[in-house]
Amino acid sequence: AEQVVDLDGLHRVRQLYLQARVLRDALESLRTFDREALELAIRDLQATFGDRYPRANQYLTRLDDLGRQADVVLSRLAKPEAPDRAFEEAAGLAAGLRTLQRQALLANPLLDFDEMLVLKRRPKGDPRRSQWDDKGLGEFLGLPRQSSWGYGTIPSVDDWENQIDVVPMPGHEQPSRTLFDPPDRRLLGDIDLHWDGGKLLVAMPDARNNWQVMEVNTADGASRQLTPHGIPDVHNYDPCYLPDDRILFISTAALQGVPCNSGVIVGMMYQMQADGTGIRQVCFEQDHDYTPSILNDGRVLYLRWDYTDTPHVWNRILMSMNPDGTAQQEYYGSNSYWPNAAFFGRAVPGHPTQIAAIVTGHHEGRVGELVLLDPTRGRSEADGVVQRIPGRNRPVTPVIEDKPTEHSWPKFLHPWPLNEHYLLVAAKPSPNDLWGIYLVDTFDNLVPLREEEDYGLFEPIPFRPRPRPPVIPDQVRPERDDALVYLQDVYRGTG
Structure with missing residues (x-):
């Protein structure tokens, strides 16, 4: 940055800074992505809905593949001599995991409304x-x-x-x-x-x-x-x-x-x-x-x-x-x-x-x-x-x-x-x-x-109809001028 002398040079520095931020965020996303959470949800949807959630095994296979690749890349990035392309690979894997998460969880049969x-x-x-x-x-x-x-x-x-x-x-x-x-x-x-x-x-x-x-x-x-x-x-x-x-x-x-x-x-x-x-x-x-x-x-x-x-x-x-x-x-x-x-x-x-x-x-x-x-x-x-x-x-x-x-x-x-x-x-x-x-x-x-x-x-x-709960009949009688009063011992129960 100290060698920048014109707007073109400043633009290149800004692009490098932006790229570094994007790669840093992607690396953090890859490190923190909760693969177990996604696997648990996929398996729950598979167990709950069976044939109504037909791609469960494909999602699990893809998750396992991306997870193994992520472990390799993160291991390489932990070393001082990590190659630059490892950061780009991390960005691609992070995006792949987020895409898989959306695909797998938006296929939830409970989302059956348009x-x-x-x-x-x-x-x-x-x-x-x-x-x-x-x-x-x-x-x-x-x-x-x-x-x-x-x-x-x-x-x-x-x-x-x-x-x-x-x-x-x-x-x-x-x-x-x-x-x-x-x-x-x-x-x-x-x-x-x-x-x-x-x-x-x-x-x-x-x-x-x-x-x-x-x-x-x-x-x-x-x-x-x-x-x-x-x-x-x-x-x-x-x-x-x-x-x-x-x-x-x-x-x-x-x-x-x-x-x-x-x-x-x-x-x-x-x-x-x-x-x-x-x-x-x-x-x-x-x-x-x-x-x-x-x-x-x-x-x-x-x-x-x-x-x-x-x-x-x-x-x-x-x-x-x-x-x-x-x-x-x-x-x-x-x-x-x-x-x-x-x-x-x-x-x-x-x-x-x-x-x-x-x-x-x-x-x-x-x-x-x-x-x-x-x-x-x-x-x-x-x-x-x-x-x-x-x-x-x-x-x-x-x-x-x-x-x-x-x-x-x-x-x-x-x-x-x-x-x-x-x-x-x-x-x-x-x-x-x-x-x-x-x-x-x-x-x-x-x-x-x-x-x-x-x-x-x-x-x-x-935005759709939903089940109507049962109707509980009224127990009040507004036309009456008397009422039933309940007395409760305040020292009974947990309060």
Whole structure:
């Protein structure tokens, strides 16, 4: 570089530097590629699907061949006199392993849909940003800044570039298309696709910047507002279809505030008919309910924050209830310091109890670690952890911190389990990566499905009908003026 005297010389130096960086990254990729993870996934798919996964043996043979070549090249590169061509061979082998990983894992029969719904959003500032002062990543991405905040605290909700897109799965040639582009740059969130795939729910601020539940026809993008107009200070969000087509959602209609910050208005669970009528409160809390979804048996899974007489940084409990609000009980985490919070909990298809959730802290928002939980293994601390992804064969320590996932990578949002081993999820694998949609598994493979420069991609949902869980009949009788009260000895049980 010291001998450069003109622009041509500078260009040659830049090209050499770029080549060196590419080769260095390729070498690191080859050294760190988890061949065992890929082999485990291939063998699992072969055992699970048999003839529906016909090329398993070809993938395994190719993996073995590339692995032997990689061992030879890495051995040569460990010597001081390694030839230059060994670096190029390493780059080729690294690319070959990544290509094989995509081919083998995208042949998964669970990916039997042509398109998925994705929320596409331009973050505030650098889309690759890995931290935002001491506030985590949520507000930068269009989410509440911290776990104690609801949607009413998100600033500038009328100044976002975002839309709901229908995007093709890898290997499908059709172009992506925009299904719903909100008016006036309004922020979108909380997509829930109906069981038959013909419509979806989404939350969006109205002209007064009060959040409302909208329903969108997936055939033509036509939308209608379901929650009531013109009620000051009331925000409605986090909608969820029930198996009988009624709708659950979170609302601040009770006009309560968080005890440590009364300006943070609390959201609780409400139910309404499919046309937006018949609104009824079904949860009565001191603090927030969050992210309801439907379990495989028809019950509702949701996160609840308790505050009174508790160390409130750590006391968000996964709860279950009947759709009518009865039988509210702990699903995971009562009397536990870990996890601080488990957002976006969603049932694993075909499994009676296992769920996926994003584990995070209090003052760091909803971005966090992807964890599989099963309450039949235990309900306290990390007793019920099936696995943190990635984290094969590594125990999960139930740390007691305000921000337990602040410095951990990868970071995740919005899991969509396909079965107990494979999930779609929004992910930012490293501090320098974009937020994209990934196929991940319990064997520690992370396969990028889609990312777009300058944007973050969130809330992946297979765009197809899905099984409707059983309908649990209502047990409440609104016309009656009496009630049955249960008394429980607080000293019985684990608390």
